[in-house]
Amino acid sequence: MEHPLTTMPTTRQPGCPFDPPKELIQTREHSPITPYSFPDGHQGWLVTGFDLVRSVLADPRFSSRKELMRHHPTIDYGDIEVPPAPPGEFLLMDEPQHSRYRKPLVGKFTVRRMRLLTERVEQVTAEHLDAMEKAGPSADLVTAFAKPIPAVMICELLGVPYEDRGRFQEHIDKFLSGGVSDEELIAAYTAVQQYLAELVVAKRANPTDDVLSDLTDSDLTDEELKGMALILLSAGFDTTANMLALGTFALLQNPDQLAALRADPELTDKAVEELLRYLTVVKTFQRVALEDVELGGQTIKAGSTLILSGNTANRDPERFTDPHTLDLRRQDGGHLAFGHGIHQCLGQQLARVEMQVAFPALLNRFPTLRLAVPAEEVSLRPETADIYGVKSLPVTWDA
Template sequence: MEHTVTTMPAARRPGCPFDPPAELVEARGHGPISRYSFPDGHQGWLITGYDLVRSVLADPRFSSRKELMLHHPLVDYTGVEVPPAPPGEFLLMDDPQHSRYRKPLVGRFTVRRMRLLTERVEQITAGRLDAMEKAGPPADLVTAFAKPIPAMVICELLGVPYEDRGHFQEQIDVFLSGETGDEELIAAYTSTQNYLAELVAAERANPTDDVLSDLTDGDFTDEELRGMSLILLAAGLDTTANMLALGTFALLRHPEQLAALRADPGLTDQAVEELLRYLSVAKTFMRTALEDVELGGRTIEAGTAVILSYNTANRDPGRFADPHVLDIRRQPAGHLAFGHGIHQCLGQQLARVEMRVAFPALLTRFPTLRLAVPADEVALRPETADIHGVKSLPVTWDA
């Protein structure tokens, strides 16, 4: 009998802030693909198994185009006309438009280039730790550590002046938090676009040594550059910030793993990959079938929406042994935390550098770091947010 999911799970189990919602895990238990009934009545598919999620991500017959995303797992879009993605916002485009924007950026985010940034990331991280130590315990790790590090790094890469970063971070937070109304979202988006327009104009007038200045040498319009910058800034800020905060929370809740990492810093790279797999902060993505596609013994008809559950794919027992166990000694090769295919996260190497520097630096500076509140009082971001994480993480240590 075919399993059907009628509502997208909106809450995680009490006391399980790191696990996917139980309903999604149950759906995967019935098989890697389930029927899904969207709020507007559209019948689509929910894919929870690793192999099928990876297959869809690599299949050009499934589209990322914004104007084809006519259905939403949580919102009834009946009667709403969805426009194409604005120029430059290439995450919501297919090739060839997608590649036109992405290809000029690929060479600027290579493994080698990102490793060259390690020293600067170390300096930024040390600065945040100095500020925490000077202020003394307790602290909110989100605002004191997790957000400022990726914010400073990506803003420097794009040439955002230091004095503008605080305001810019606030605007990005508004339209990524999952907790704001339409008016606030529009105001934050407009404010950000206006700021980026000024930044693009300044970079064209006085080029500097940053990614945005390099892009002004190409054939992109100012509007396209604004869109590309928005994608890079939003992705570079939110995902890594939530990985740093939620990852620290996970380590503090798994003291044996924390002790192992403290005892052997050589496990850092493996620990980062395992945390990426285990937490899967980018939870779900959507695709639309451009033609009839046979998938997992089902026919996905043209025009049908497909929800891809990254967090259950990365907990698939068919791919990872004991998938619900956090094990920093694991070799979690092939996890989908950064996606797969042509839309695989452009900044994944930058995120890895930031995490490989930040986690051991934090744990070394504060060897007695611990939660300052009971674990069940740590407030999670709402499930309506695209990226899973914590709103704040109160921590303390022996001064």
């Protein structure tokens, strides 16, 4: 391309629902870092190369603080001042505030502890596959499979009482999945906040065996615990739900890879990592330079906002061989789907366990699983959504 990209593309190529917008790919080919003009006139940067995205995510000279994020890639907010992140919402904080909230959680999400949850994930997955099979031979995989599994697991981790889960899941679905009016979105967000506040109070009074109860035995305030619970909820539900649905779609569109996974259970772990890289449902991160920084041959001035394009970084040919091909036997791993640095996804091991269990269970239960509509008719979430995926995935199988 002759000129660097200065507006964020939001449209993927027809027939290529898994690939980043071609303008972003062309931008990375032009340069791994290029100027970007935000709608409010701020002159920032778009970073599309793997090495540069990874280096920014690990560099404390680039901030995650919410109050510094005054520039949106597609929306002009005018003169509205962005407030600091609410207590407990540590993804939008720097050190030392970030560690105050993240450190108490680290021990709750170790690889060992998450693997101990495998049996429960298998049970939850089997229950939903049983219900699918009984109601079949067709289903919307999003509502029957992809959303319920992580929703049940996050409810159990937070200690949401069984009788509250239906109502709670309905609110979080509206709050996180989009596709509703602004009024419904605000109402759902308010309902989730109110419920979490009540849940924290209940756990203080009567602790049970869950992460939130464990955290009440600390110096964290109720408001801080509510914010932390909201982060766990957001990170533990929507991303995994979209990976399960979009990942199944990708496998169905790559029958040779699907056949390889069915034939070789030992391939499951690699398959999950490759789907994470290939799909990169969390498309972008954002950072602000706290001081002048040299990056990729450019001088990033203090106060400049950077958009970090995770989906082009994970398709960077300088890092991955044949990056636009889904290859479940890929040898060059090490993706950025969970981010990098101090903000790397805390719940990534739980997400891995859920996918390592759910994908093979689904494919083995329904060996004739296939799309019930032409691929081009599958309803995708808008590219402007924070998390990419499908709105629905109609599937069918031989009874």
